[in-house]
Amino acid sequence: MKTPTLPDHKYLQIADGIESLINTDVLRIGDKLPSVRTLAEDYNISTGTAFQAYYHLEGKGLIESRPKSGYYVRFNYKRFPALPKSVQPDAHRHAVSVKDVIADIYSDIAAAIKWNFARAVPDLSLLPTSKLNKAVVHTLRHHKDHGIGYEHTQGNPELRKQIAKLAFNWGGKVKPEEVVVTNGCLEAITTCLKAVTNPGDTVAVECPAYFGVYQAIESLGLKAVEISSCPVSGLDLQCLEKTLKKFSIKAVLCVPNFNNPLGSCMPDANKKALVSLITKHKIPLIEDDIYGELYFGKNRPKTCKHFDKEGWVMHCSSLSKSLAPGYRIGWVLPGKFFTEVAQLKRIQNISSPTLTQAAVAHFLQHGRYEYHLKNLRKALHTQCLRYSGSVIEHFPPDTKISRPQGGFVLWVELPGNVDVFRLRSDAVKQGIAVVPGKIFSASCDYENCLRISFGKLWNEDVDVGLKLLGDLVKKATK
Amino acid sequence: MKTPTLPDHKYLQIADGIESLINTDVLRIGDKLPSVRTLAEDYNISTGTAFQAYYHLEGKGLIESRPKSGYYVRFNYKRFPALPKSVQPDAHRHAVSVKDVIADIYSDIAAAIKWNFARAVPDLSLLPTSKLNKAVVHTLRHHKDHGIGYEHTQGNPELRKQIAKLAFNWGGKVKPEEVVVTNGCLEAITTCLKAVTNPGDTVAVECPAYFGVYQAIESLGLKAVEISSCPVSGLDLQCLEKTLKKFSIKAVLCVPNFNNPLGSCMPDANKKALVSLITKHKIPLIEDDIYGELYFGKNRPKTCKHFDKEGWVMHCSSLSKSLAPGYRIGWVLPGKFFTEVAQLKRIQNISSPTLTQAAVAHFLQHGRYEYHLKNLRKALHTQCLRYSGSVIEHFPPDTKISRPQGGFVLWVELPGNVDVFRLRSDAVKQGIAVVPGKIFSASCDYENCLRISFGKLWNEDVDVGLKLLGDLVKKATK
Structure with a gap:
């Protein structure tokens, strides 16, 4: 459908x-x-x-x-330069330790930052604030207990209905009772991980990957084997297949659509092959589809869940990147691990807040999300091109950049042996925040890479910031 | 102060x-x-x-x-009958397994329940709905991004200031920067547990205790040693001292004020002694003070945190039992474990929702919470007496009941060998929900005990429900 x-x-x-x-x-x-x-x-x-x-x-x-x-x-x-490198991870299990580095970065971000290219969030001016406000006020007036009572552990029934409806966009046939609402996508992912692993277990994760996932892996006492990922077509299936043979893998984590930081999108055929592979091995796949709706092309890409016949795919998503980050509304379709996930949700925090769930349900129910997304996609695509243009213009000539097909991050590989960690400190002093590539992997050398979010509205001033950053890069590469 | x-x-x-x-x-x-x-x-x-x-x-x-x-x-x-028994736990470590039983109970609760004496929440009519609604609307209008952007991981700064101010009530000197806001108290407790333990570790927990805590212990792969607790004065310090000598305990969990299910309140001298004991042993104490403001007496009891000089007490609380369950606003003062707790909060769900935090901060800032609490305490005290009266009137003569000094649950010990699990099934068929005593311990025999919440507004119809329940008990004890 x-x-x-x-x-x-x-x-x-x-x-x-x-x-x-x-x-x-x-x-x-x-x-x-x-x-x-x-x-x-x-x-x-x-x-x-x-x-x-x-x-x-x-x-x-x-x-x-x-x-x-x-x-x-x-x-x-x-005029786009070459694509960033696709590194082959070392195919070893790694104890993960990134939290100190990340804490450093978060504390930097709290400093006086004028150009925040670190936070992967859409500019607030791109979000339908006043319509969301109206939905909240409507809920305060008409909700049976004005959002004050406890919500069902699984989440607001109307919201789950709307989430099931959203799944139509990727060809999913989802029932509201298969959905568990979470506090954002990260809670969905950590809950899935916890549901299918025990401390000491090993999971396979595409590399580079969002550092939040490494933190979750670390905090659950898990080990990670990294699977190489291509800047265009995402997860390398051959590499995964070899890994599944070599190690006892308890879960595979992957962002098939507009991976953060690469912006890559797995072709649907690859998704199908991935699902057969994990189904054959009986290994749960934790699919993070948080960027799926933010496509720049004509059609929404499919998801792995679409090809899932036996329930091995645990599909996670949220509205944090596309509607209201601060509402913390995510969800998971846990497939055959439904009972474990719902139970963990209750144990962790009983249920998600009532008011914001009901308000968003109302917003979705009235078709406002589709309309908003149409505008947001256009705006993000434009920003992607504008930011890319500025980077090409202001960075050294042999800088390589990704071609995101959706989402809102650029992955940039700097020429030579620039130490992006040091570059980052210098940039912070000038009021510029970026995320160094190093923290997107436990084993790979992305020391000369960085991630630039293009969520912030493009204007001349952004260009000034990117020029300043480019000058720093040029100085560092000399 | x-x-x-x-x-x-x-x-x-x-x-x-x-x-x-x-x-x-x-x-x-x-x-x-x-x-x-x-x-x-x-x-x-x-x-x-x-x-x-x-x-x-x-x-x-x-x-x-x-x-x-x-x-x-x-x-x-x-006219109050005798107090329920204080059982000596068997002083063994237990792998905890309560989740199946609890899932059963939750699914029962979803059934057609007319008299819900199972949910430990205040009646919604006792909560200041319209004033909270006003605070939300105020936030929508005046918050810098209308509650749509991400909040700080540690929580809304004004809310943390208000939480620090609330600590004055129990003589606490708390700085806003020492507070971490969570999605309710249970998230605070599970995060604290996770911060100070590794899977396989053993923790000491008072018995009987809220079953949510057992679930958290189980889900983190921990073992529990149970410490006996008196229906009047709470945790047995001698029992704890022996346990600390016998086992390697990584954390102590306790609800010093109006323990759920006993309603007991530790005398301040005992709290002081407890804090010296855990400080001497260098073991963190996870203090759950969720009921602390709901006292029936003249003054708010102190907390363990009040006596904590070295930061070993991790003080957890929330507004879920006293203001707005569905807002899911809790917090923790993690003492010397601040860094670990703040990091875990970020890893689990980045931050709590922005809108509800800002609204509650506004509500507290305008002194509305103190006023509301004054009324709520009076109402709950009245309900406590009314419910107790009905139980005394309708249950068999040698039923024993607790004397809660705050909170909203009664602990009832039935005469003879009543199987409360079976009683519960019969009660559900008549539209009555209660929580069986068995799930408040991993080792003790509370099979003939049950918990009755008196959060629901008392009226003649509640009396009818309690009479029906009393009749079932009488039938079962025959």
């Missing part, structure tokens, strides 16, 4: 057409574009719509207007 | 005077009380105030009005 995708506006269709002409070098950087009037006549559209199309492309940083002259091609995807 | 207690209303002073005459048998059951007019003249008060005093005593179930005749003494604390 699949919900129909909403048709794009006319101006977007036109803009997409021009974009593909730029990408295929039919229109080259510096070429003059037809005037707005000519464009309008050619496509039989109003000049307003023609303006909108150019305005959209300008927002993406692909074209620029020159005073009294018109629009010109400014940027081309081909 | 101590906040001054607000002076009681005139009518309460009069009512308390009469109550003490009843308790000391100067006024006996059946005695006629002076008429309202006489009372007013004797005390030089208005007849309105005299009425209020009688109305208050009637509410507590101590006196009754007889039509066209006046007020009569109805009940006396001396």
